[in-house]
Amino acid sequence: MANKSPKKEKDANKKKTNHNEKSDKKSSILSFTFTKLLFISAIFAALSSYYAYKIFTTPPDMPKLDLQEYWGPYPMNSEPDLSIRPFEIEFSDIMINDLKERLLHRRPFPPPLEEVGFTYGFNSHFLTRVLDYWQNKYNFKEREQFMNKFDHFITKIQGLDVHYIHVKPPVSEDIEVLPLLMMHGWPGSVREFYEVIPKLTTPQPGKKFVFEIIAPSLPGFGFSQAPVRPGFGPVEMAIVISNLMKRIGYDKYYIHGGDFGHVMGSMLVTFYPQNVLGFHTTTPLLLFHPLENIFTLLGTLWPSLIVEPQLQSRMYPLSEHLLRLAEESGYLHLQATKPDTVGIALTDSPAGLAAYIIEKFSTWTNNAYKKSGDGNLLAKFSLTHLLDNVMVYWSTNTITTSMRTYAETLNKRFIAMRLDEIPTDVPTWGIKFKHELVFHPDCMLKLKFKNYLHSTIVEDGGHFAAMENPDILATDIFDAVDTFLQFHNHTKNPETKERVPVNPNTAKTIYDFSVKDIYGRAVKLDKYKGFVLLIVNVASQCGLTDTNYNQLNELYEKYAKSRNLRILAFPCNQFGGQEPGSEKEIIKFTKERNIKFDIFEKIEVNGESAHPLWQFLKQTQSGTFGDFIKWNFSKFIVDKNGIPVERFGPNVNPIDLEPYLAKYW
Template identity: 60%
Template sequence: MTKKAENKNPNKKNQNSSSHIVSKLIFISAALIGLLSFYIYNIITIPPEVPQFDLNQWWGPYPIDLNRDLSIRPFTIEFTDVIINDLRERLLHRREFTPPLEDAGFTYGFNSNFLTQVLDYWQNKYNFKDREQFLNRYNHFKTNIQGLDIHFVHVKPQVSNHIHVIPLLMLHGWPGSFREFYEMIVKLARPHPSYNFVFELIIPSLPGFGYSEAPVRPGFGPAEMAVVIRNLMRRIGHERYYVHGGDAGHIVGSVMATLFQDEVLGFHTNMPVLMYHPLATAYTLLGSIWPSLIVEKELESRLYPLSQHFQRHLEESGYIHIQATKPDTIGAALTDSPTGLAAYILEKFSTWTNYEYKKAADGKLLMKYSLTHLLDNVMIYWATNSITTSMRLYSEACSKRNLALKLDQIPTNVPTWGIKFKHELIFQPDSLLRLKYKNYLHSTIVEDGGHFAALEMPDLLADDVFEAVDTFMEFHSGKKAEQERNLPKDETAKNIYEFTALNVYGKNVKLDEYKGHVLVIVDASNQRSIANSDYEQLNELLYKYGNSKGLRILLFPSQHNVYINLYNFSVKNHVEFDIFQKVETNGENAHPLWKFLKQKKTTSGDFSKCIVDSKGVPIEWFSGNLDPLDLDGFLDGYFNSDIEDY
């Protein structure tokens, strides 16, 4: 009996040992799964750092032209006889088309029977000179930004003084152009009965589109494009502004609202989507099981069932794959053939306006648009030979380099407003959009309309822009009131070091960084202060006392034309002025710094220049009639005196 019992003990030991090993393996596996889950969760939920970009990166041909013209030059669109005659010849001698399949409509692409009608109209009835005049009804300009000549339409409304004029940057998409906003311009640049403001409109051709030059080397994606457009706004004279965009314009506008959060006052989009956000994808998949978790019941059909929408996206996204991989191949075909260009572009205006239109033999193109308006847009691509360069944006946007930036995962505090048209290509609920847009204020839901809303429903879209910007201003006034409660009071401040001001790059500068420096602070707002001769004299003072004595010159331009003059002078002459954003220098709304300077003034009369000593205390005030070089005597006496602590 004892021997048998002893023989059983090894088995029990083995069993216990095996159970212990299994327990250990389970524990280790659970720990590893937990750690892996935590790692994945962190990757998904912790936002990436904001990438840094060279704001002056050169995209033009080498060698760099150091003497290039940086002015803003008037530009006129011209459809020359050479362009017109060549186009008509190509249309006249086009080959016979393959007949469409019976009852195919647009389901196989552009119906060749209807295409014949479109091309005949373009060749014989499209009035080239009349459309040229139509496109030139607003002022066009070009200016060189980072080596690229950038084209833009600039509309400045003429209104009474009690109507505020607000800068609005409008960004088109592909295969659109600046032309798609023309029907909105009339409404946006005129007073609205419900609001006390109108818009100064800046409508660029995106680089590589239309009349804007394309980069000559790879790597020019949405972020680089956003930098160029931001620099364009600064060249024009706007440090802070609102942005509207759709399609590619949405992507570029979103990047601007991410990288330049101190400059973009509000972002309005008619295609509010996050293209690359892992949490948005995960929640969308989860919502297919439980839709009410992420989307309102009345909008559920715009997103679910996923299989139905996925099938539509798959069918309509073939162009993305071509343009993201071989844009120059398809570009060669479209560049050589106006027929191919018209079919390729206008097919999008059918199906992307309403997916059901593809069943019609004419794609129902004329239900929402006129052929003249549609061909205006095609004509811009043809006349500028820009279809290839426009499509390269897809290749850059889908590149590993651009995707690695994870810009859709970086939050922005810029107030954002979306308008969602029923037949837009992609729909995302507000719950997902707030993963990025932390101040996503509102979505306007429209039970009609598609991808080309500016051309299809311009009045409705313009009204929405007004309402959005009005809400943005209310948002900022609330934030401003909160900030002002924490600002130093000009009545109690002892020196300028207690104040902050935004510089031209949108950075909030604490003026205590100027401790130990003598300063000349200039209000560059009056007509006497904007002459280049004044800047040259200030530059002489800086040259004389800057390196040797530590003099700094701070300029506060308060008018757009002043800023443009100052910017151009600084670039040409490599001047190291410290330039700040536009501020009010007089009245109740004056910046606290300027209220402080005025309060400390011991003499009567107004001033535009002030000397501040090395302790941050203003000591001398001078009127705008005084030449900057006349400050030399005061500065020389100051620097050569035995003033304590300098």
């Protein structure tokens, strides 16, 4: 037995070895298979990601446009009417009497629930006050005259009578007049623009241009005829508006739009980029872009990747904003599916029409207003102005046709065109009021608007900017178009993008230099020829900031127009680290202070990296203790020939410079 033991042990070891070899071989095969699968999976994931990226970023084909499609009633005239006819808004006696009768004999409204404000919709207690005012105190003939204060015209485009306001500014020959197409939304009308038009046709300090206003009633809205057959969506409406501008005589123009006016602007810069010189919008958003949803969801995990920290509350928590949209978008679903049904009710009842339209001026101006029994409507608007807008719809019987626009926009045909995925190079500028219904960050907007240049952030205001904040809006449109002009000049002269720095030792005047403004655009200082200049290094967090910024603004407002004074402010962080912010933060700071003068990029004024302009200024006008700048708010006066003539330290307040500036007027 003892002799057999080694053999058995040997056989056992052999079996074990064979088993281990098989196990190792099997493990090796499994490992190889797993590695192979992992490699194949990685390739598949990479290809899938690539194709997904291509799907999301490859723009669709431009849809074919019928530029003369007929939308009017048949039979067509063999010879189209190309005339432009004067038009007057009329509130006829028959219409007024009928309206008053309907208001007088309205049925009693169910009383609102206790302390609900506008949370269930228009509070019927306050509606009674609105309707009584409309019936007894609204001066129809006076308002008719008011509505006709501007020149109105009608012309037939593609079978439709299209109405528009046309205001030409009376200005001197040295002021350039730029055409501005202004487009309203729903439930607005051309009435929205009555307060802002005079501000746009009057020169602003520092601007050498004003606007010639063309404000059409969009087809189906107000005084413009509605199409008689389906299929008239944003694309078709944009063609009509483009043809209108050609009929009036404008091949190139600027655009302002909000709400559906923004949609129209987006269509025009997509289809007619060669005609649109710049697009200003109060509703900067994308309607249908696949990456928009991805960006939004990504921001729920990392908000700072999508939106600036100071603006995150306008977009997140996402659940809160989706809840508000759900509360405020019931009208949208109704109008996108059954506009004619609700249209019948609103056409027959002035009480219903007033409640339906004016309620939007409450919650869309500020969502918190819904807690008030009067919707806080009179905080920003007057009953007269609100009813002016309602009268546009009532007197023309166009509430139904205006609402059909939603059915022609939120449908498969329009969405399938994927127009938000077609990029445009037209320079674009948005103003974002705090209580606007939807907030899209700049990174989203740049998916379509490749030259989205700037967003103005306003810590107040809502959807109806032209009526609520006409001063803010007018100033922003001027700033935007001023930027568009510089953009086009910069594009035409690409050599200015990379200019060889001027040697401050050989320069003769400041006109030899180029600088960058706060938006990063190159500016040749010879644009200031003939102006007296005050050049200052500024900071946002200095003890001298309040006094200097306030008085610089005061000087500018006092002398920019009367004496051709210009102030050039250069942020600098070399003194106590008191200008630490980014360009965006500096822009926000200056906007909050309503700064009118020119702000440039953040620079250094001392040391080896000092900007050449400031080297020149220091060499030309030495300080008490040498050339170097001592602190924030050092000041240089430059005469009309571009020569620095006087220098003042930070201790000299801007307002004390008046007698010194006066020497060079």
